[in-house]
Structure formats: C-alpha cells, structure tokens
Amino acid sequence: MLVGFIGISAAAQIQNQTDDGQWTMPAKNYASTRFSTLTEINTSNVKNLKVAWTFSTGLTRGHEAAPLIVNNTMYIVTPFPNLLYALDLTKTGASKWTYDPHVSPSSQGVACCDVVNRGGAYYKGRIYYNTLDMHTVAVDANTGKQVWKTTLGDINLGESMTMAPLVVKGKVIVGNSGGEFGVRGWLAALDADSGKIVWRAYSTGPDKDILIGSNFKPFYAGDRSPDLGLKTWQGEQWKIGGGAAWSWISYDPDLDLIYYGTSNPGPWNSDQRPGDNKWTSTLFARRPDTGEAIWAYQYNPHDDHDYDGVNENILLDLNIGGKMRKVLAHPDRNGRLYLMDRSTGEVISAEPFAYQNTSDSVDLKTGRISYVPSKITGFKTVRDICPAAPGGKDWQPSAYSPKTGYIYIPHNNLCMEFQGIQANYIAGTPFVGANVRMYAGPGGHRGEFSAWDPVAAKTVWTVKEMFPAWSGAMVTAGDVVFYGTMDGWFKALDAHNGAVLWQFKTGSGIIGQPVTYKGPDGKQYVAILSGVGGWSGAIVAGGLNANDGTGALGFLNAMADLPKYTTSGGMLYVFSLP
Amino acid sequence: MRFAAIGCFLLALTACERERRDLRPSPAKVVVFGDAAIQSQILPGGGAPRASVTNPFQGNAYAISEGQRLFGWYNCTGCHANGGGAIGPPLIKDHWIYGNEPANLFDTIVKGRPNGMPSWGAKIPEYQIWQLVTYIRSMNNLEPRSATPERLDTIEQSSRTILPKSEGEPR
Numbered sequence: 001m002l003v004g005f006i007g008i009s010a011a012a013q014i015q016n017q018t019d020d021g022q023w024t025m026p027a028k029n030y031a032s033t034r035f036s037t038l039t040e041i042n043t044s045n046v047k048n049l050k051v052a053w054t055f056s057t058g059l060t061r062g063h064e065a066a067p068l069i070v071n072n073t074m075y076i077v078t079p080f081p082n083l084l085y086a087l088d089l090t091k092t093g094a095s096k097w098t099y100d101p102h103v104s105p106s107s108q109g110v111a112c113c114d115v116v117n118r119g120g121a122y123y124k125g126r127i128y129y130n131t132l133d134m135h136t137v138a139v140d141a142n143t144g145k146q147v148w149k150t151t152l153g154d155i156n157l158g159e160s161m162t163m164a165p166l167v168v169k170g171k172v173i174v175g176n177s178g179g180e181f182g183v184r185g186w187l188a189a190l191d192a193d194s195g196k197i198v199w200r201a202y203s204t205g206p207d208k209d210i211l212i213g214s215n216f217k218p219f220y221a222g223d224r225s226p227d228l229g230l231k232t233w234q235g236e237q238w239k240i241g242g243g244a245a246w247s248w249i250s251y252d253p254d255l256d257l258i259y260y261g262t263s264n265p266g267p268w269n270s271d272q273r274p275g276d277n278k279w280t281s282t283l284f285a286r287r288p289d290t291g292e293a294i295w296a297y298q299y300n301p302h303d304d305h306d307y308d309g310v311n312e313n314i315l316l317d318l319n320i321g322g323k324m325r326k327v328l329a330h331p332d333r334n335g336r337l338y339l340m341d342r343s344t345g346e347v348i349s350a351e352p353f354a355y356q357n358t359s360d361s362v363d364l365k366t367g368r369i370s371y372v373p374s375k376i377t378g379f380k381t382v383r384d385i386c387p388a389a390p391g392g393k394d395w396q397p398s399a400y401s402p403k404t405g406y407i408y409i410p411h412n413n414l415c416m417e418f419q420g421i422q423a424n425y426i427a428g429t430p431f432v433g434a435n436v437r438m439y440a441g442p443g444g445h446r447g448e449f450s451a452w453d454p455v456a457a458k459t460v461w462t463v464k465e466m467f468p469a470w471s472g473a474m475v476t477a478g479d480v481v482f483y484g485t486m487d488g489w490f491k492a493l494d495a496h497n498g499a500v501l502w503q504f505k506t507g508s509g510i511i512g513q514p515v516t517y518k519g520p521d522g523k524q525y526v527a528i529l530s531g532v533g534g535w536s537g538a539i540v541a542g543g544l545n546a547n548d549g550t551g552a553l554g555f556l557n558a559m560a561d562l563p564k565y566t567t568s569g570g571m572l573y574v575f576s577l578p
Numbered sequence: 579m580r581f582a583a584i585g586c587f588l589l590a591l592t593a594c595e596r597e598r599r600d601l602r603p604s605p606a607k608v609v610v611f612g613d614a615a616i617q618s619q620i621l622p623g624g625g626a627p628r629a630s631v632t633n634p635f636q637g638n639a640y641a642i643s644e645g646q647r648l649f650g651w652y653n654c655t656g657c658h659a660n661g662g663g664a665i666g667p668p669l670i671k672d673h674w675i676y677g678n679e680p681a682n683l684f685d686t687i688v689k690g691r692p693n694g695m696p697s698w699g700a701k702i703p704e705y706q707i708w709q710l711v712t713y714i715r716s717m718n719n720l721e722p723r724s725a726t727p728e729r730l731d732t733i734e735q736s737s738r739t740i741l742p743k744s745e746g747e748p749r
Contacts, residue, residue: 109694112665428696430656544663545670551662
C-alpha cells in the first residue's frame, strides 16, 4: 500500500481539491468530483435536514442546472428563456437581480430533448453561460449587467447550446448541441475578457479543422492515420455527421489538458453513414490554450445506438496494480465504465456498470469495442437492445468521494427496439432516421443509483429506482451522497452502503444537480432544483401523447406513467439542519 | 327506387372525392394563406369572419396517404414523432393552441409558430401542405373514416404485444 503512494502524496492527488465551501463551477472542481469537504451534515444527523428556503423559477420545462454559490450569492440558470437569477444568501435567498439574454423563441424548435440548460460557471467576477440560440454570455456577477455576448452558431443549421461552460486559464470553453439535427460538432474557447473566439475544434473533417497536428499521439495505432475525420466517412457526410460537444469538460492543470466527449454521429440510422465516423462518440484530450488535440479515443466507432461519448470524465490519481496512475473515469452511454490513463489515452478497464447486451468486450490491446452482431442496427428492426438510446447513463453526472473511493452513478435501466428508416437531411430539422421504443430493462425498474469501485472495476451497491435516475449526484465528506428522482424525491444515502438516511418530496420530478455550500452564517446548506423535463421527462414538460410510443425519440413508451407521479414546475429547494 | 338512386348518386359523389387525384399538381410555392381562420371564441360585437380558404383535399384518401409519406419526408416526424410529439407538441390531441381547422393547420405549416415551429411556406409546394393538413386531421379522426387508413404500427400498440418481455417473465 505504502509503496503505491511513493512519488505522489495524498494531498497532491487530483481528487483532493482545495474547497472554500463555495460552488463556482459545474462539477465543483476541475477534477469533476462533485465532492464537498463540508461535514456539518453527516450520516448521523442528515435525518434532521429541513427546508431552509425555496425559490420559484416561474418556468415549467426541465431544470438540469447546478446552482452556483459565490460570495454569498446563488446564481441559477434556467431552461429556455435562459434567465440568470442572482439570490442574496445573506437575506434568505432574496432576489438581487435577474438577467434576461432575450433568447430567440424559435430556438426551442432545434432542442432535441427539452429546452434544458446545464448551468453556468463563475470566473473573476463574472458568470458565463450558454443560451439555447447559440450565444455565450458574460454577466457581471455583482450587477447583473451583460459584459459581452458572442454568437457561436446558427439555429438554422440545427445547432443549439445546452452545456455548462468551463473556464480554464482565462478561456471559456463551450460546445454545441445538435447530434439529432445533423450538425457538425465543435468545441470552442472564448477569451473570458473580451468574448472573442480564440479557437474552435471540430469533431469531424480534415485534421486541420479538428486541430490535430504533430503533437497528436493517440494511444492506439488504428487512430494514428491522417485525416480520419474525413476518411472514416463517405463523401461529405462528415459535414452533417454530428459529434456535438454538448456536455462536460474536466481539466488537469499538471498535464495542462482538458477532457471532453463528442456526441453520437448523425443520423441514428447507421446504414446511411458507412465507416467509423470519427471523431464522433470520442474522448478528446486537448490543450486549453490552443485547442490542439493531444490524444483521442473513440468509444463507439460507427455508433449503432445513439451512444454519445459526452458523459463526464472524473479525474483521479489511483493505485492500479501497485502503481500510482493518473486516470480518468468515464461511465459511457454504452453501459461500460472506462478507466483510462489520462496522460496517454490507454484504456485500463471498461467493465459494465449497467445491464448491456450490445458489446462483448473492449480489446485492451487495440482499444476497439467488440459489438454483438445481432444488436447492430440499420435499415431493419432490431429488438431487445440494452441499454436503450439514452444509454446505461446519459448526461446526469456522477460524483466521487476520496473518502470512500467510490464513484456514485445515477443511471438508467432501459432497453429498446429500433427500426431504422430513411433520414432526410433538411438543414434546421431533425436528422434521425429511426422509430424507437424504449422500455424497462431486466427487473422492470427503469433507473438505478450505484456505487462503483474504480480500482476493482465493479459495482459495490445499487439502489433501484422506478424511473431513470436522471439527476446528478453529489457527495460530501460527511459521507452522505445526494440525488433526486423523477417522481420528486430528494434523497440522502449513506455513501458506504447506500442506505436511505433521509428523503424529501419536492414539488416536481428532479433532474437537476445537487450542490452544497457554507452559508454566510457558517452553516452547511444543500440545494437542488426541482422541475421535471429533459428527454426522459418530456412527456410531462411538453405534454406529449404516450399513445405513440415512438414520441420523444422512443422515450414516451417507457415513461407513459410519469404524469401520474409528477407535474411540471421549477423550484429551488435549499436544506439545512435546524 | 328513387331513394336508392339518390343513395347511389351520393355514394358515387363521396367515392369520387375519396379517390380524386390531381395528376399534374402545381409545384408552385404557397400563394394562398388561410388568414381568415379564426382562433378565438371571443368575437367582440358578435359575428365571426368565415375562413376564405378551404381544404381542396377534404376526405381524399390519396391526399391522406401522400400526407403520411410527406410527414416523414419533411422530417415532421423528427419533432412530432408519429403524432405523440417530441421536440414539438403532439399532433394527436384535443387541445390545439393554433386551431385544428384545415386553414389553421395550413397557416401553421406555412408561417411557422413562435415557439419553434419552422416556417415551411418557401420549402413545401402548396398542394403538399394541404396533403399534410389532411393527414394530420386524419390522425385525429377529423377526416371521414372511409378515407382514413389504419394507424401506423408504431401507434397505439401496447408494449406487451410486440416488445420482448423483461427478465423473469415467461417468454
């Protein structure tokens, strides 16, 4: 044990981040652990948690954002119309100001899966976030005045923005959404001062557009040929091939690398896009200053099931086989949790964390996943595909506790049948080509919340949920892990064994991200946005008709009973001990 | 006998409409708007303007089947699925924000609507928009049953009938 720690002290391990009791970026810290060192609320007293105050957003679509807490102020980014609320924590959440970016209502027509927003980031006196209609804004955190607003794309190309930015070395890193609209995916960096675009790295096309140069050293030989972003497509399909960067970014200051994933290729009907379709469903490591790609790894070449590669990458320094390694942990849509060497892009393990039957294994020599032939889709109907299109896990971010050493994964237990049909590209409209119907996976429950041991590469405990566990997770040094359910329960579990220690029924289903902070009175608070919606909750937020199971890209079939359990409505809940 | 003759005549008339086809429809872009279709039940001072535009394909089976094909071709399915809705609202429903009269639906497709419905007037020829209108109405049983096809396999099938059973259940 001791031998393993030689060369890297516990304090220097990337998961042991300093913590000032605030919440300034989406995943709490650059390592994306969503771990707080606060201990006032712990396993012995969490049962006494009470509502301290609430705040209504006045909106009824899905609320996926993590509130930010900086300088005794809470900032909330709402779903469309993407308002930014500033609440004064010294006055029990009284409103300070509201900023309205005046988002084009038409942008709601190019948001694949409800008009959500996953939140903002604080950096040097400003809040940065994205609007559905393709803008990044910088807002003065004190006054609520807009500092700059930069246009990044065009809704007439089917692009939208829903992700939360990460600010690294004075650059606001953002990406587009639209893997279901035939967009060409990209990640971009904006100068935090001026809002000018510093670089933009596409996911498809020639190497120069992807910012692949002489320093690009992917771990696996198959990824090293030039212009794979062109050559793994037919003709000009790469121009409408997806690879949107619509989710999380992590950053390792020592290696000076940012990590993020790209979305599924478009259209979903894979017979319409022969080839590996690089670099969709891919993990990229890039330099934050220049965007230059250092390595890449494609999780799902020629994706057949809408398995985006965008899920969170948690950066950890772990003792693997007696050797301290700089790794990242990524629970993929395909149901496997990838533990990767984040310096090189080598896959260390890729074991299933959710029930899956689409792949046999991942070859650790070639890095290539081996698909189950009978589950490959195209111009045909394939049944009993697990996981379904939203994956073993979708966007809902996991948390990691350095105390227990576990990753806490909110996830799905869904399967689907998939009928491939001809997709017709019309710019600004969906580009999918599939009739999908989802349903509960083995056991009949649709969600799970699991603790995963990244070193042993196996599940430690699992809590079953009736609905997909579509909220983020958050864990504290008090050994309590928090998440919410789509029927509105906000839960606190014992981080060691998953025992439910406390739960509270909020007004609507929860698909938000829990946060915790130290208030101006020195007490620890826990906050969560309630407000069902998102892809899984579209039936409620959008008033859809479940008689057509193919609605909401097939999710309606699995969620027909959700309206019996929850209604829509965005409300912030803040809890504390009495 | 006379009644029978009238009955035959009426039957022939409806049959005609059901089977009518325009063999060379104009590909022209939209020039007619269904502006006069009202969307409010409040009529200040009383009296309602009448819709000046009527659906040329009312009750036409060919238009409904063409509308169904075009509904996929123009990616209407991408937002409205097969009627259940997704990005956009469901089209099988009772409550219509902008009305479900043919002229209302025509307007909606041509002009678009503020919260995400694209404006298709410059993309889809007028006769195809009417075919889409007729199909959308048929989904809601607003077209004669005689002209309305069975719904798609994807609609109104309980998952029990075609989906694999979950583990633990007899197969």
